[in-house]
């Protein structure tokens with residue numbers, strides 16, 4: 224039986240692993256995709272302390288992983304399909320089999336919220352993207368659109384200026400939500416043109432994205448925009464489908480925790496973006512992971 228299994232190798236999961244092994248527990252970290260979580264989807268992290276000038280997302284996660292492995296965290300490629308409570312322990316059913324553990328940390332993060340408009344699903348991967356770092360290169364010298372007004376939308380619009388000839392930043396309000404420094408940098412860039420008070424109502428194209436159908440949110444006036452790609456950053460969906468009926472979630476599907484990262488189920492903890500929290504960033508995920516591991520250790524030892 225394991226002391227602790229951590230689901231998800233993003234910033235929260237790696238940090239939980241580091242703190243768990245340093246507390247004397249044997250920690251197993253499971254990841255269904257490439258290790259690193261959402262940080263792999265961004266080119267440059269400028270606000271993680273200790274890296275003045277910033278650091279590449281993949282490089283930062285490579286350092287987290289090395290740190291965790293060097294300290295003895297076991298990291299395996301596997302996907303958890305089900306979590307069952309059995310007396311005082313948990314059984315995880317995974318792609319590879321079953322794992323029994325005394326405690327579990329849910330660090331499964333979030334995924335992109337889709338726009339939910341016609342054409343989006345059909346043209347996903349054919350010009351509809353949720354990751355500028357992964358796909359931006361394919362739109363060299365093309366005009367594209369970014370939908371959203373928060374940090375991720377504005378940051379990624381700026382990243383796309385490396386490749387694309389023009390980026391329309393489509394936002395449903397008349398001002399951005401992103402932090403001031405990101406806004407200024409984006410709006411000062413001549414390649415970025417904001418389209419205020421505008422929503423996308425349909426994505427059109429035969430075999431790839433050709434045109435967006437738009438609507439002005441104030442006047443209701445329709446419009447259209449010819450672009451070769453559209454990058455969607457309109458919010459996050461919690462990766463919590465596994466936990467429905469197991470732990471208490473909020474109305475948006477985020478896991479409810481106390482300040483020690485305890486959930487409604489004893490022995491089951493949550494950390495990072497998947498939990499109900501006022502800020503979803505690397506620095507908060509890291510802090511949550513540390514707290515969750517220390518609380519799990521106290522739970523096991525009864526201290």
Ligand SMILES: Cc1cc2nc3c(=O)[nH]c(=O)nc-3n(C[C@H](O)[C@H](O)[C@H](O)COP(=O)(O)OP(=O)(O)OC[C@H]3O[C@@H](n4cnc5c(N)ncnc54)[C@H](O)[C@@H]3O)c2cc1C
Pocket residue numbers: 230231232233234235236253254255256257258259260261262264265267268269270271301302303304330331332333375378379462465494495496497503504505506508
């Ligand atoms: C485009 C973009 C730009 C960003 N820019 C910044 C920034 O500049 N600064 C900053 O601080 N933050 C930034 N963020 C936010 C930051 O990436 C997240 O807050 C952080 O990654 C959350 O970490 P996490 O460990 O909670 O979850 P995640 O990073 O989401 O990792 C969760 C992991 O769990 C895995 N997983 C899910 N379900 C399962 C399962 N059933 N079995 C096994 N594995 C599973 C997932 O595959 C994933 O790898 C950005 C995010 C995006 C998308």
